[in-house]
Amino acid sequence: MAKRIFMSTGEVSGDLQGSYLVKALLAQNPDLEIVALGGERMAQAGAKLLANTAAIGSIGLVVEALPLVLPTLKIQRLAQQYLQAHPPDLVIYIDYMTPNINLGLYVRKHFKNIPTVFYIAPQEWVWRSNPTNTRRIIGISDLILAIFPVEAEYYKSYGANVEWVGHPLIDIVQPTGSPPDLRREQGVVPEEKVVLLMPASRTQELKYILPDLFRGARMLQERLPGLRFWLPLANPKFKETYIREAQTNNLNITYLPSCDYTALSAADLVVGKSGTVNLETALLKVPQLVLYRLSQATYLFLKYVVRFSIPFASPVNLVTMEPIVPEYLQEGTDAENIARESYDLLTNTARRETMLQGYDRICEHLGSPGVLRRAAAQILKLL
CATH class of the missing domain: 3.40.50.2000 (Glycogen Phosphorylase B;)
Known part of the structure; x- marks a missing residue:
């Protein structure tokens, strides 16, 4: 029976990085079923889109985030219902800090034995403003795949299981024409x-x-x-x-x-x-x-x-x-x-x-x- 992976990300950048990862996973195991909160790029790469979150994202506080609260909560409920009906074999989070922390806490509570991976963890290693968020990120992650060395060092200093894999753009960025x-x-x-x-x-x-x-x-x-x-x-x-x-x-x-x-x-x-x-x-x-x-x-x-x-x-x-x-x-x-x-x-x-x-x-x-x-x-x- 095919293994099922559930991926969760948001915003344009998360959709882009998620699409690269979907392609890489399917290249190594074409039989995987990947269901995702993401965008059209992830869908084109081979993921089954549960909800489109590519347009949901802001930087800031209430002024920027308020219009996105209800759409985000609606998608979170949809994701929880899907997970209850179709428990995955593994969950991957990509950036998208607050929604992914909330989803991760839900997964930890209801699906204790499902392994979880945070790929491109939120930039708490830059902000260093809330140690609670850092501990939550680590708490919902069996493995953090870091793209920057300083990111890996930061999360390791808090006791996380971290592997530095490098930045995916190294594989991607090259002109396709002249x-x-x-x-x-x-x-x-x-x-x-x-x-x-x-x-x-x-x-x-x-x-x-x-x-x-x-x-x-x-x-x-x-x-x-x-x-x-x-x-x-x-x-x-x-x-x-x-x-x-x-x-x-x-x-x-x-x-x-x-x-x-x-x-x-x-x-x-x-x-x-x-x-x-x-x-x-x-x-x-x-x-x-x-x-x-x-x-x-x-x-x-x-x-x-x-x-x-x-x-x-x-x-x-x-x-x-x-x-x-x-x-x-x-x-x-x-x-x-x-x-x-x-x-x-x-x-x-x-x-x-x-x-x-x-x-x-x-x-x-x-x-x-x-x-x-x-x-x-x-x-x-x-x-």
């Missing part, structure tokens, strides 16, 4: 510069980051009249807003149907929000500027009430805990800063070279190829 060919197809002549804009994967990012990003792009265009912008339109719910803002700022812009690794490689600079795309950009050796912004209410609460602070926001800088790429957060994401910093990254050869050298150091800390194969093997061994 970047020079793409530039020619888009009518970019050799002397022209291309800036790829990556404003959002969440609605809140669209609201807080996009206006200043596009105003900054307009100011940059005024300083470099021959500049070209590329903007991926992969997410249909953001499309109208993107186009309207681009037209308002009169940008010299080309819309791409998606943002693949060829497009990232073909750009001279990537400017966008903090997230997985930062590491992808680093692995492709393209200079970048990272932005992030929360609602003002959340920011003030974190700063003055919780006194919450992190060393860096971008995963690029977190790998070696050094400022390899510039980060502009909260008030720093204003248009003037974006334009000034982007101009310098496009024209300052020495600074670009320093950033590329930093990327080389990052690669040394992300592991060797075969990450997904190793992760799948560890999971199947536990199964």
Whole structure:
């Protein structure tokens, strides 16, 4: 009888990482049945989708999270009902901290003998703000598969059973086409510069980051009249807003149907929000500027009430805990800063070279190829 694995994740990034893991598991055991809370990428990879959680996720507190509470609770109840009716042979959690902790506590209470794995554990190793969450993550996990060495060290220090497998992007990130060919197809002549804009994967990012990003792009265009912008339109719910803002700022812009690794490689600079795309950009050796912004209410609460602070926001800088790429957060994401910093990254050869050298150091800390194969093997061994 085929073994059944239940996987739980949320948001666009979780769906992406989950899809890689689904493919790796099925490559080693095609008879597996994988049922998931995830997104379309996981479904395309071979998982049976119980509910779509790819659009459910926020960074922040009540202001950002409140609209997602009821959908999340509904999906949690659905997952619990499914688990009761169809107990799996193993459960995998991917990031998505609060929902996965709640689901994990439920699994521990009702299915004590089912092995559990946390793959890409929540970034408590960065925040270090709530030891209770760290202990809960460890308590619901028979095994944590870490993607960063510092992540593995952190959870081990709390007594967790941890294996460092490396970062899955090592296996994934490579252009599928020719970047020079793409530039020619888009009518970019050799002397022209291309800036790829990556404003959002969440609605809140669209609201807080996009206006200043596009105003900054307009100011940059005024300083470099021959500049070209590329903007991926992969997410249909953001499309109208993107186009309207681009037209308002009169940008010299080309819309791409998606943002693949060829497009990232073909750009001279990537400017966008903090997230997985930062590491992808680093692995492709393209200079970048990272932005992030929360609602003002959340920011003030974190700063003055919780006194919450992190060393860096971008995963690029977190790998070696050094400022390899510039980060502009909260008030720093204003248009003037974006334009000034982007101009310098496009024209300052020495600074670009320093950033590329930093990327080389990052690669040394992300592991060797075969990450997904190793992760799948560890999971199947536990199964």
